[in-house]
Amino acid sequence: MNHDLEHTIALLERTPGALDELLRGLPDEWTDRNEGGDSWSPREIVAHLSHAERTDWLPRVRHLLEFGESQPFPPFDRLAQRRQMQGKGISELLVEFAALRAASLDQLRELGLGPSEMERRGMHPALGSVTLGQLLATWATHDLTHLHQIARVMAHQYRDLVGPWSKYLGVLQCNGHSS
Amino acid sequence: MNHDLEHTIALLERTPGALDELLRGLPDEWTDRNEGGDSWSPREIVAHLSHAERTDWLPRVRHLLEFGESQPFPPFDRLAQRRQMQGKGISELLVEFAALRAASLDQLRELGLGPSEMERRGMHPALGSVTLGQLLATWATHDLTHLHQIARVMAHQYRDLVGPWSKYLGVLQCNGHSS
Numbered sequence: 001m002n003h004d005l006e007h008t009i010a011l012l013e014r015t016p017g018a019l020d021e022l023l024r025g026l027p028d029e030w031t032d033r034n035e036g037g038d039s040w041s042p043r044e045i046v047a048h049l050s051h052a053e054r055t056d057w058l059p060r061v062r063h064l065l066e067f068g069e070s071q072p073f074p075p076f077d078r079l080a081q082r083r084q085m086q087g088k089g090i091s092e093l094l095v096e097f098a099a100l101r102a103a104s105l106d107q108l109r110e111l112g113l114g115p116s117e118m119e120r121r122g123m124h125p126a127l128g129s130v131t132l133g134q135l136l137a138t139w140a141t142h143d144l145t146h147l148h149q150i151a152r153v154m155a156h157q158y159r160d161l162v163g164p165w166s167k168y169l170g171v172l173q174c175n176g177h178s179s
Numbered sequence: 180m181n182h183d184l185e186h187t188i189a190l191l192e193r194t195p196g197a198l199d200e201l202l203r204g205l206p207d208e209w210t211d212r213n214e215g216g217d218s219w220s221p222r223e224i225v226a227h228l229s230h231a232e233r234t235d236w237l238p239r240v241r242h243l244l245e246f247g248e249s250q251p252f253p254p255f256d257r258l259a260q261r262r263q264m265q266g267k268g269i270s271e272l273l274v275e276f277a278a279l280r281a282a283s284l285d286q287l288r289e290l291g292l293g294p295s296e297m298e299r300r301g302m303h304p305a306l307g308s309v310t311l312g313q314l315l316a317t318w319a320t321h322d323l324t325h326l327h328q329i330a331r332v333m334a335h336q337y338r339d340l341v342g343p344w345s346k347y348l349g350v351l352q353c354n355g356h357s358s
Contacts, residue, residue: 002340007208014202015201017201021193022193022194124344127347137341138342138348140337145348148330148334152323155324155327163310165317170327172320172324
């Protein structure tokens with residue numbers, strides 16, 4: 001399967017709405033609890049998606065197009081949302097993410113990227129040489145990683161309440177690899 | 180954490196909308212592909228949720244309230260959706276699931292269950308004695324198991340396209356425990 005930009009955009013444009021339908025108006029017991037310790041709540045995950053939207057995805061696309069492999073992407077701070085989410089409820093964070101994503105996709109479309117650009121290369125500071133197609137596919141898959149994580153974090157809140165059914169519920173066997 | 184029926188209903192009523200926002204109008208490459216072999220596509224998962232709505236959740240609530248532990252729940256056919264989904268596209272299946280879920284929740288609310296009913300017991304054919312609270316918590320967690328699975332199945336379609344980023348994407352490390 002080759003990377004198809006329209007398939008990637010189709011997913012990217014649906015994630016904010018899906019998260020909004022899932023999370024808006026839910027009791028805090030679902031949105032603000034985590035998996036213990038320093039793990040992330042759904043509220044923090046939404047804030048992380050916004051932070052990635054601001055500093056990671058489209059900025060890296062532009063960086064790759066401008067510098068190629070000559071200059072690595074600036075590193076991404078995976079914990080910056082801890083500051084940015086302070087005092088913000090889930091509703092506000094969902095609105096923020098939707099606006100940021102819509103703006104990113106507008107800018108992405110304006111770049112008018114075609115199949116030949118998908119092979120252009122940039123330099124990841126840890127992973128080395130990567131293509132633009134890989135970067136765009138990773139953007140979409142990053143959404144899915146965090147949707148997967150949100151489902152797991154929420155299910156964790158019901159771990160004890162399901163009693164003997166826990167062994168039939170696959171999400172409760174997930175070992176946290178996506179945090 | 181005790182089982183709070185309002186928390187469970189809050190999640191149950193959001194799942195159809197979240198899946199609709201995520202999946203409606205997506206290219207078939209996202210909704211109709213699986214993880215290989217006999218595994219499930221997102222389209223099949225939505226059909227499975229409808230089948231469970233018809234034959235599993237509210238019917239088991241009623242069965243428990245009527246028979247207690249004296250008569251086990253009828254077994255649930257985990258593959259019946261294979262017949263029921265034939266010829267139906269994802270849009271039709273999403274509408275069907277939303278209608279079935281809304282009807283289930285109307286009926287659940289009409290039962291007027293309170294905290295004391297949550298301790299009433301029924302008999303699972305394999306798991307043995309279970310409480311009504313556990314059954315209702317499992318209904319919600321089953322939604323999350325399949326949301327988790329859908330994210331994983333979709334991410335699998337991009338496994339090769341993300342190139343070296345695959346090691347950073349937790350959803351691609353998930354071993355399929357929720358199928």
